[in-house]
Amino acid sequence: xxxxxxxxxxxxxxxxxxxxxxxxxxxxxxxxxxxxxxxxxxxxxxxxxxxxxxxxxxxxxxxxxxxxxxxxxxxxxxxxxxxxxxxxxxxxxxxxxxxxxxxxxxxxxxxx
Amino acid sequence: xxxxxxxxxxxxxxxxxxxxxxxxxxxxxxxxxxxxxxxxxxxxxxxxxxxxxxxxxxxxxxxxxxxxxxxxxxxxxxxxxxxxxxxxxxxxxxxxxxxxxxxxxxxxxxxxxx
Numbered sequence: 001x002x003x004x005x006x007x008x009x010x011x012x013x014x015x016x017x018x019x020x021x022x023x024x025x026x027x028x029x030x031x032x033x034x035x036x037x038x039x040x041x042x043x044x045x046x047x048x049x050x051x052x053x054x055x056x057x058x059x060x061x062x063x064x065x066x067x068x069x070x071x072x073x074x075x076x077x078x079x080x081x082x083x084x085x086x087x088x089x090x091x092x093x094x095x096x097x098x099x100x101x102x103x104x105x106x107x108x109x110x111x112x
Numbered sequence: 113x114x115x116x117x118x119x120x121x122x123x124x125x126x127x128x129x130x131x132x133x134x135x136x137x138x139x140x141x142x143x144x145x146x147x148x149x150x151x152x153x154x155x156x157x158x159x160x161x162x163x164x165x166x167x168x169x170x171x172x173x174x175x176x177x178x179x180x181x182x183x184x185x186x187x188x189x190x191x192x193x194x195x196x197x198x199x200x201x202x203x204x205x206x207x208x209x210x211x212x213x214x215x216x217x218x219x220x221x222x223x224x225x226x
Contacts, residue, residue, distance in 0.1 A: 039212065039213060041157075041213070048207065048216040048217065048218055048219055049157065049207075049213075049216050050216065051212075051213055051214050051216075054212060054214065060214065092156065092157055094157070094159075094213065096211070096212065096213075099162070099171050100159055100171070100173045100174075101147075101159040101162070102159065103156055103157040103158070103159070104156075105156055106156045106157075
Protein backbone atom coordinates (compact mmCIF):
# COMPACT_ATOMS: atom_id res chain seq x y z
CA UNK A 1 0.00 0.00 0.00
CA UNK A 2 1.10 3.58 -0.60
CA UNK A 3 1.60 5.04 2.86
CA UNK A 4 0.71 8.72 3.16
CA UNK A 5 2.50 10.51 6.01
CA UNK A 6 1.34 13.96 7.04
CA UNK A 7 3.17 16.43 9.26
CA UNK A 8 2.52 17.99 11.58
CA UNK A 9 -0.46 16.09 12.99
CA UNK A 10 -1.63 19.21 14.78
CA UNK A 11 -1.13 22.87 14.10
CA UNK A 12 -1.97 25.92 16.18
CA UNK A 13 -1.95 29.13 14.15
CA UNK A 14 -2.71 32.78 14.93
CA UNK A 15 -5.48 34.32 12.84
CA UNK A 16 -4.04 35.96 9.73
CA UNK A 17 -0.84 33.94 9.86
CA UNK A 18 0.16 31.28 7.30
CA UNK A 19 -0.05 27.53 7.78
CA UNK A 20 1.62 24.68 5.95
CA UNK A 21 0.93 20.94 5.96
CA UNK A 22 3.27 18.39 4.45
CA UNK A 23 2.27 15.06 2.91
CA UNK A 24 4.77 12.43 1.85
CA UNK A 25 3.94 9.30 -0.13
CA UNK A 26 5.87 6.06 0.12
CA UNK A 27 5.39 5.56 -3.62
CA UNK A 28 5.42 7.85 -6.63
CA UNK A 29 2.03 9.24 -7.64
CA UNK A 30 2.59 10.21 -11.26
CA UNK A 31 0.35 8.55 -13.82
CA UNK A 32 1.57 7.50 -17.26
CA UNK A 33 -0.27 10.53 -18.70
CA UNK A 34 1.81 12.86 -16.52
CA UNK A 35 -0.94 13.68 -14.03
CA UNK A 36 -0.25 13.25 -10.32
CA UNK A 37 -3.08 11.69 -8.35
CA UNK A 38 -2.91 13.62 -5.08
CA UNK A 39 -5.86 15.49 -3.53
CA UNK A 40 -6.38 17.53 -0.36
CA UNK A 41 -9.54 17.52 1.78
CA UNK A 42 -10.91 19.63 4.60
CA UNK A 43 -13.22 18.24 7.26
CA UNK A 44 -14.73 20.81 9.59
CA UNK A 45 -16.06 19.63 12.95
CA UNK A 46 -19.28 17.68 12.53
CA UNK A 47 -19.22 17.90 8.74
CA UNK A 48 -18.48 15.61 5.82
CA UNK A 49 -15.11 16.01 4.13
CA UNK A 50 -14.82 18.48 1.27
CA UNK A 51 -12.23 18.40 -1.47
CA UNK A 52 -10.09 21.53 -1.63
CA UNK A 53 -7.38 20.67 -4.12
CA UNK A 54 -7.19 18.04 -6.88
CA UNK A 55 -4.18 16.78 -8.81
CA UNK A 56 -1.71 18.55 -6.48
CA UNK A 57 -2.49 22.17 -7.22
CA UNK A 58 -5.96 22.70 -8.71
CA UNK A 59 -8.43 24.44 -6.42
CA UNK A 60 -12.01 23.17 -6.44
CA UNK A 61 -14.83 25.56 -7.22
CA UNK A 62 -15.62 27.84 -4.29
CA UNK A 63 -12.36 27.22 -2.48
CA UNK A 64 -10.76 30.49 -1.34
CA UNK A 65 -7.53 31.39 -3.08
CA UNK A 66 -5.71 31.50 0.26
CA UNK A 67 -5.51 27.70 -0.13
CA UNK A 68 -2.82 26.39 -2.44
CA UNK A 69 -1.26 23.04 -3.18
CA UNK A 70 2.17 22.22 -4.50
CA UNK A 71 4.67 19.44 -4.79
CA UNK A 72 5.82 16.64 -7.04
CA UNK A 73 6.90 13.03 -6.98
CA UNK A 74 6.37 11.95 -3.40
CA UNK A 75 6.37 15.26 -1.49
CA UNK A 76 3.39 17.59 -1.38
CA UNK A 77 2.29 20.65 0.57
CA UNK A 78 -0.98 22.39 1.39
CA UNK A 79 -0.58 26.04 2.30
CA UNK A 80 -3.03 28.51 3.77
CA UNK A 81 -1.71 32.03 3.21
CA UNK A 82 -3.72 33.68 5.99
CA UNK A 83 -5.63 31.47 8.38
CA UNK A 84 -9.23 32.42 9.14
CA UNK A 85 -11.52 31.14 11.87
CA UNK A 86 -13.50 29.04 9.38
CA UNK A 87 -10.33 27.09 8.53
CA UNK A 88 -10.49 25.19 11.83
CA UNK A 89 -10.69 21.62 10.57
CA UNK A 90 -8.81 18.41 9.95
CA UNK A 91 -6.95 18.31 6.65
CA UNK A 92 -6.21 15.10 4.76
CA UNK A 93 -4.12 14.30 1.72
CA UNK A 94 -5.11 11.33 -0.41
CA UNK A 95 -3.46 9.39 -3.22
CA UNK A 96 -5.42 7.55 -5.89
CA UNK A 97 -2.56 6.42 -8.09
CA UNK A 98 -2.29 3.04 -6.34
CA UNK A 99 -4.87 0.61 -4.99
CA UNK A 100 -5.96 0.81 -2.27
CA UNK A 101 -6.36 4.55 -2.39
CA UNK A 102 -5.00 5.90 0.87
CA UNK A 103 -5.37 8.97 3.04
CA UNK A 104 -2.90 10.61 5.34
CA UNK A 105 -3.56 10.49 9.09
CA UNK A 106 -5.02 13.99 9.09
CA UNK A 107 -3.71 17.30 10.43
CA UNK A 108 -5.82 19.16 12.96
CA UNK A 109 -5.69 22.93 12.58
CA UNK A 110 -6.72 25.10 15.50
CA UNK A 111 -6.55 28.80 16.19
CA UNK A 112 -4.00 29.97 18.73
CA UNK B 113 -27.60 20.83 -7.31
CA UNK B 114 -25.29 17.82 -7.38
CA UNK B 115 -26.15 15.48 -4.55
CA UNK B 116 -25.17 12.10 -3.17
CA UNK B 117 -27.52 10.73 -0.52
CA UNK B 118 -26.46 7.67 1.44
CA UNK B 119 -28.92 5.48 3.34
CA UNK B 120 -29.29 2.06 4.88
CA UNK B 121 -27.10 2.41 7.94
CA UNK B 122 -28.12 1.22 11.37
CA UNK B 123 -27.29 -0.98 14.34
CA UNK B 124 -26.42 -4.59 13.58
CA UNK B 125 -24.94 -7.42 15.62
CA UNK B 126 -21.51 -8.85 14.84
CA UNK B 127 -21.82 -11.39 12.05
CA UNK B 128 -24.87 -9.65 10.64
CA UNK B 129 -25.50 -8.01 7.27
CA UNK B 130 -26.50 -4.59 6.02
CA UNK B 131 -26.93 -3.06 2.58
CA UNK B 132 -26.08 0.57 2.02
CA UNK B 133 -27.46 2.63 -0.86
CA UNK B 134 -26.36 5.88 -2.43
CA UNK B 135 -28.61 7.92 -4.71
CA UNK B 136 -27.01 10.41 -7.06
CA UNK B 137 -28.80 13.40 -8.54
CA UNK B 138 -27.81 16.17 -10.96
CA UNK B 139 -24.65 14.19 -11.59
CA UNK B 140 -23.45 12.15 -14.56
CA UNK B 141 -23.36 9.02 -12.42
CA UNK B 142 -22.85 6.52 -15.23
CA UNK B 143 -19.70 8.34 -16.40
CA UNK B 144 -17.80 8.01 -13.13
CA UNK B 145 -15.97 5.44 -11.11
CA UNK B 146 -17.72 5.31 -7.74
CA UNK B 147 -16.46 4.32 -4.33
CA UNK B 148 -17.29 3.88 -0.66
CA UNK B 149 -15.14 5.61 1.96
CA UNK B 150 -15.60 5.17 5.70
CA UNK B 151 -14.63 6.96 8.87
CA UNK B 152 -14.62 5.19 12.22
CA UNK B 153 -15.60 7.31 15.25
CA UNK B 154 -12.86 9.84 15.99
CA UNK B 155 -10.61 8.36 13.31
CA UNK B 156 -9.40 9.20 9.82
CA UNK B 157 -10.72 8.32 6.39
CA UNK B 158 -10.42 4.88 4.79
CA UNK B 159 -11.14 4.04 1.16
CA UNK B 160 -13.18 0.81 1.20
CA UNK B 161 -14.18 -0.18 -2.33
CA UNK B 162 -14.23 1.06 -5.92
CA UNK B 163 -16.17 0.15 -9.04
CA UNK B 164 -15.75 1.37 -12.60
CA UNK B 165 -18.40 3.09 -14.71
CA UNK B 166 -19.98 -0.20 -15.83
CA UNK B 167 -19.62 -2.15 -12.59
CA UNK B 168 -17.37 -4.68 -14.33
CA UNK B 169 -14.28 -3.83 -12.26
CA UNK B 170 -14.33 -3.88 -8.47
CA UNK B 171 -11.58 -3.33 -5.92
CA UNK B 172 -11.66 -3.79 -2.17
CA UNK B 173 -9.37 -2.92 0.69
CA UNK B 174 -7.97 -6.08 2.29
CA UNK B 175 -9.97 -5.70 5.50
CA UNK B 176 -13.34 -6.03 3.71
CA UNK B 177 -12.50 -8.26 0.73
CA UNK B 178 -14.71 -11.34 0.72
CA UNK B 179 -17.23 -9.74 3.11
CA UNK B 180 -18.36 -6.58 1.27
CA UNK B 181 -19.71 -6.30 -2.29
CA UNK B 182 -19.92 -3.04 -4.19
CA UNK B 183 -22.43 -2.74 -7.03
CA UNK B 184 -24.24 -0.12 -9.03
CA UNK B 185 -27.37 0.42 -11.08
CA UNK B 186 -26.75 3.16 -13.63
CA UNK B 187 -30.41 3.19 -14.68
CA UNK B 188 -31.27 4.22 -11.12
CA UNK B 189 -28.19 6.42 -10.57
CA UNK B 190 -27.47 4.33 -7.50
CA UNK B 191 -24.49 2.75 -5.78
CA UNK B 192 -24.71 -0.06 -3.24
CA UNK B 193 -22.55 -1.74 -0.63
CA UNK B 194 -23.63 -5.16 0.61
CA UNK B 195 -21.89 -5.77 3.92
CA UNK B 196 -21.85 -9.31 5.31
CA UNK B 197 -20.10 -10.91 8.28
CA UNK B 198 -19.90 -7.52 9.92
CA UNK B 199 -17.34 -6.91 12.66
CA UNK B 200 -17.18 -4.33 15.40
CA UNK B 201 -14.30 -2.67 13.55
CA UNK B 202 -16.65 -1.95 10.62
CA UNK B 203 -18.42 0.63 12.79
CA UNK B 204 -18.12 3.91 10.89
CA UNK B 205 -19.82 6.58 8.86
CA UNK B 206 -19.91 5.38 5.26
CA UNK B 207 -19.74 7.86 2.39
CA UNK B 208 -20.17 7.26 -1.32
CA UNK B 209 -17.95 9.37 -3.54
CA UNK B 210 -17.03 9.55 -7.22
CA UNK B 211 -13.49 8.75 -8.28
CA UNK B 212 -11.28 11.59 -7.05
CA UNK B 213 -13.77 12.23 -4.24
CA UNK B 214 -14.89 15.63 -5.46
CA UNK B 215 -18.40 15.21 -4.08
CA UNK B 216 -19.44 13.97 -0.63
CA UNK B 217 -22.84 13.29 0.87
CA UNK B 218 -23.76 13.38 4.53
CA UNK B 219 -22.88 9.72 5.02
CA UNK B 220 -24.76 6.91 6.72
CA UNK B 221 -23.78 5.49 10.11
CA UNK B 222 -23.18 1.80 10.61
CA UNK B 223 -22.81 0.50 14.16
CA UNK B 224 -21.81 -3.10 14.73
CA UNK B 225 -22.37 -4.04 18.34
CA UNK B 226 -23.97 -6.73 20.45
